[in-house]
Amino acid sequence: MVRKKSDAARTDPMTEHFTLAEKLERLFQSVRSPAGREYTYAEAATGINARGIATISAAYLCDLRNGMKDNPRVKLIEALADFFGVPVTYFLDMDPLAARLYGQLVAMPTYDDPESQKLLTFLADLSPEARHAVVQIAEQAMQLERLDKRRKSRS
Numbered sequence: 209m210v211r212k213k214s215d216a217a218r219t220d221p222m223t224e225h226f227t228l229a230e231k232l233e234r235l236f237q238s239v240r241s242p243a244g245r246e247y248t249y250a251e252a253a254t255g256i257n258a259r260g261i262a263t264i265s266a267a268y269l270c271d272l273r274n275g276m277k278d279n280p281r282v283k284l285i286e287a288l289a290d291f292f293g294v295p296v297t298y299f300l301d302m303d304p305l306a307a308r309l310y311g312q313l314v315a316m317p318t319y320d321d322p323e324s325q326k327l328l329t330f331l332a333d334l335s336p337e338a339r340h341a342v343v344q345i346a347e348q349a350m351q352l353e354r355l356d357k358r359r360k361s362r363s
Contacts, residue, residue: 229275261287
């Protein structure tokens with residue numbers, strides 16, 4: 209795999225310019241398949257093609273991720289963004305939202321559960337107020353689960 213700099217050498221996503229290959233690499237590492245592992249090129253290509261936005265082969269996806277190709281059509285960028293659950297701007301530039309998302313993907317723990325991955329990706333796009341509301345809902349859900357477990361253990 210071709211890499212310009214290691215992630216460890218990077219300091220601030222806002223001041224760095226990431227290649228398409230680096231951005232794809234981060235997504236492949238961070239977004240898990242339903243089986244809880246990294247998507248294969250064939251799985252990702254099938255998922256991208258199923259969306260009907262654009263088509264891609266596993267080989268071309270591999271070339272994009274490895275930096276062998278670096279200028280896909282806009283429709284393909286849209287399809288990649290849709291498949292991985294990120295805004296299109298993640299691929300197009302490093303505006304503040306894209307930079308923040310990239311930084312969160314670097315720091316995001318890897319979960320085997322695709323629903324957890326999806327939730328974390330969604331949280332990156334929410335305003336601070338909306339994230340606070342989601343945290344409150346999650347706390348209430350955890351309290352309900354604890355109560356349910358206590359009731360079941362008493363039975």
